[in-house]
Amino acid sequence: MADAAAQKGVLGWIERSGNKLPDPVFLFFWLIAILVVISIVASISGWSAMHPTEIDEATGQARMISAASLISAENIQRLWVEMPKTFTHFHPLGYVLVVMLGAGVAERAGLFGTAMRAGVRNAPVALLTPIVVLVGMLGNLAADAAYVVLIPLAGIIFHAAGRHPIAGIAAAFAGVSGGFSANLLPGQLDALLFGITEAAVETVFGDFTANIAGNWYFIAAMTFIFLPVIWYVTDKMIEPRLGKWDPANAGRADTEEQTDRALTDGERKGLRWAGLAVLGVVGLWLAFTFGPGTPLIDESATPEAQLTPFYQSLVGGFFLLFLLAGxxxxxxxxxxxxxxxxxxxxxxxMEDLAYYMVLAFAAAHFVAMFAWSNLGLILAVQGADFLGSSGLPAWALLAAIILVSALLNIFVGSASAKWALLSPVLVPMLMLLGVSPEMATAAYRVGDSATNIITPLMVYFPLILIFCQRWNKDFGLGSLAATMLPYSIGLMVAGLAMTIGWVVLDLPLGPGASVFIDVPTSAAPSK
Structure with a gap:
């Protein structure tokens, strides 16, 4: 009955249509072919935009960005000469391989199944969703590690509790990626984005020091607003639509766990030993962070950037933790x-990741070639210019920025790359309207998060598909898109309402950061 219901309505149409698409590997190859044609047309027609941050030394004016044909001699050479580099430098590939080397041991040894069974055996099943979602949003402090650690674990946790494992994966994905900017504390994303914001202000108004905690209150509020949204969508929409999980559809024969039996003496002993190993790794990382020499703290950096080595070390830390604990x-x-x-x-x-390796090869080349064509840069710059000439009031303009950021996120996945292109136009423009740089950054973050979970261009999207196919071998791109679309819509509506309310009520965004500022009386135009 649940399966029949799942095929009805808009989501059912999305699922049926999406599942008719080619295998994701060949879909990326088709997208590359389409991209090549579009790049040729754009190049011939002279599609271009002015780069907001780079100056042409010969003219003293902003550098012109022109669409580049992917069949130009330069790009053909780059494709074939840099093919190994394009593949091996694909951002998530190293993270996935490193973490999965350790996580694979922990899983095959039985640690995950036993620990989750012990942890949820007497726990209220209804509380699993908010716990997974909250951990996902807080896990953003660990950056990419949350994608490759928490999301597959959420499937195991839900399955161990007798719930649909794909519902757990969806909830975790929505928390980690849909709630990408939500957190209780500022982290490395704040340092990255506000560094870009600071540079954007200085291009027009001279010296400016960004407040790394300028969005602290805002992102903390996002955490508490997004949590019930994701919780509701998971329990009231997604899990009922998925129905009861059928082990016969599992992509791997060893997926089913016995969740109702008591732990054996050997399993209890293994958990104790694993706990000691976890404590040992945590102690080691604390020593690296606070011990002699502080190798995981850059004491020469600015205060907001001092913990960057610590955050960057967490992928290796998770590898060691899972390996030794397993x-x-x-x-x-x-x-x-x-x-x-x-x-x-x-x-x-590594054998389980064989298909992902093939998929990563195709995805890496599509993402790289999209960048070579300059189409993503031009889309971002022209979108920002359109907002600047719209004449909208502050709250409406910020809402429009959220929507445009969400749309551009489908084409340009990197949060920092989009903000580096948008901020030099948006931040000074909003300051001249009396809107603070912190508010501009906050609005961008809302839009950047909401569509992460529905765009195949998000570098971890193929990996999430692999996680789902472990539990349902027939789960396709359409299934994943249909599953995540309600989350995206819910987060977008909640984010828009929150931002508009924040502006109307003029609430502080963080310590010393407000929505509005005095309009600057003078500006040094960028040359």
């Missing part, structure tokens, strides 16, 4: 006999 559990529970068994489990984890 090995310790396996030795205690008797699922790992010797080091050869450990290596075999690591090799098995």
């Amino acid at each position: 090995w310790a559990y396996g030795k205690g529970a008797g699922t790992i006999e010797d080091h050869r068994g450990l290596v075999k489990m690591m090799s098995g984890a």
Whole structure:
């Protein structure tokens, strides 16, 4: 009955239509072919825009960005000469391989299944969703590690609790990626975005020091506003639509766990040993952070950037944590006999990623070629120019910025790359309207988050599809898009309402940061 209901309505149409698309690998190749044609047409027609930050030394004016044909001699050479680099430098590839080497051991040794079974056996099932979502949003402090650690674990947690595993994956994905800017504390994303904001202000108004905590209150409020939205969509819309999970559809035969049996003595011993291993790794990282030499703190950097090495080390930290915890559990529970068994489990984890490697090759080249064509840059710049000439009042203009940022996010995935292009136009423009740089940054963050979960250009989107196919081998791009679309709409509506209300009520965005500022009396035009 649930399956029949799932095929009805708009989401059912999206799922049916999307699942008729080619395999994602070939879909990316088709997109590359279409991109090549568009780049040729754009180049011939002279599609261009003025770069907002780069100055042509010969003319002293902003540098012109022109659409580049992907069949030009330069781009043909780049395609074939840089093919290994394009693939191996694909941003998420290294994160996925490193973390999964450790996580594969922990999973195959039985640590995940046993720990989750022990943890949720007597826990209220209804509280799993908000816990997973909150951890996902807080996990953004760990940047990309949250994608490759929490999201697959959420599927296991839901399954161990007798709930649909894909609902867990969807909730975690919505928390990590849809709530990308939501958090209780400022983190490395704040340092990155406000560094760009500071540069944007200085291009027009001279010296300016950004407040790294300028969005603290705003992003904390996002956490509490987005949490019930994702919770409601998961429990009231997505999980009922998915119906009861059928083990016969699983992509792997070892997916089903026995969730109702008591732990054995060996499993309890393994959990104790794994706990000691976790404590050891956490202690090691604390020593690296606060011990002699502080290797994970850059004491020479500005205060907001000092923890950057710590955040960047977390992927390696998760690898070591899962590897040692899995090995310790396996030795205690008797699922790992010797080091050869450990290596075999690591090799098995890489075997599971074989399809992802093929998919990453195609996706990496599409993303790279899109950048080579300059089409993403031109779209971003012209979109910002359109907003600047619209004449909208402040609250409406900020809402429009959210919508445009969300749309551009479908074409340009990197949050920092989009803001680097948009901010030199948007931030000074809004300051001349009396809107603070902190408010401009906050509005951008709302729009940048909402569509992360529905664009195949988001670099982790293919990986989420692989996670879902572990539990349902027939789960396709259409299924994932239909599953995540309600989250995207809900987060967009909530984010728009929150931003408009914040502006109307003129609430502080963070310590010393307000929505409005005095309009600058003088400006040094950028040359």
